[in-house]
Amino acid sequence: MTLITRHVSWHRRNGRCIVIAVLTLATIHLSFFSGYLVTGEAFAAQAGEAASAPKGTPTVAPTPTSKGAARKSPQNQDSRSRLSVRSKIALVLDANTSEELLVKDADQVVPIASITKLMTAMVVLDAKPPMEEKLKISDEDRDLVMGTSSRLHVGWALSREDMLHLALMSSENRAAAALSRYYPGGRPAFIKAMNDKAADLGMAKTHFVNPNGLTSENVSTAYDLVKLVRAADQYPLIRQFTTDPRYDVRVSRYVLAYFNSNRLVGQPDWNIDVQKTGFTNEAGDCLVMQVNADRRALIMVFLDAYGRLTRFADARRVVRQLALAEKR
Helix, strand or coil, rough: HHHHHHHHHHHHHHHHHHHHHHHHHHHHHHHHHHHHHHHHHHHHHHHHHCCCCCCCCCCCCCCCCCHHHHHCHHHHHHHHHCCCCCCCEEEEEEEECCCEEEEEEECEECHHHHHHHHHHHHHHHCCCCCCCCECCCCHHHHCCCCCCCCCCCCCCCHHHHHHHHHHCCCHHHHHHHHHHCCCCCHHHHHHHHHHHHHHHHHCCCCCCCCCCCCCCCEEEEEHHHHHHHHHCCCCCHHHHHHHCCEEEECCCEEEEEEECCCCCCCCCCCEEEEEEEEEECCCCEEEEEEECCCCCCEEEEEEEEEECHHHHHHHHHHHHHHHHHHCC
């Protein structure tokens, strides 16, 4: 009897062990599939959020055949983001490839001051007038808007070439005004020709009301001014006159020495093709130029800088930062 009792007891214990083992396996099995289902639901939810994500939410990069394939490579974006300047508006690009290296409010419409004179010069040269013809400064050439002064007195006469030279190199305002007044049809026809030329160049956000920029109504954008610089670079006289460090002009019984308004012109470490500076209280200090630096042609536009030297320092910053980026 004792033997039978022990045998039954042994079977009961083993039976409980088997039941416990089966229950354990079932629990593990359910946990595994439960986890799988939870994981799957979470993945589906994340996919749904990505599909309906608001603007600015990172999404999967487009394939090479998508519309996004034309975007710049991460390397270009990184090199562009490393550039920094202090001018309020800036645009720097490779003149040959049009790759944008720095963009800062480049589509903002702002006054451009004497950058205007690049357009003035192109309109004058397009008319193919006799460059040796004498033009006389008159009262109509005085600045009655901002009250600026000039070294060219009313009644003095210079050749058209000298007037253009001083307007481009030293930003002589009365010279620019005289050039527009001697245009066929007078100054109104000249202003119309300026705006027509801007339209032809695709400068859709640019408008001119006078030939020297002494107004807040001569406006443009950094993007439009790149087009202006490209066009001006096609005129040999504009290239020459904007990059002369100094020019002496004889007028009446005087010899006047004029100097370039761009402090970078004539510096041994700067190879400038074409340039123009500008300043009014409304426009701030401005600078546009095409330069050759580090074996590449660059177009630089700096607008609304605070301080006379900031625009020139920004140009140096860009060249230095690009050189450092190339070494990395």
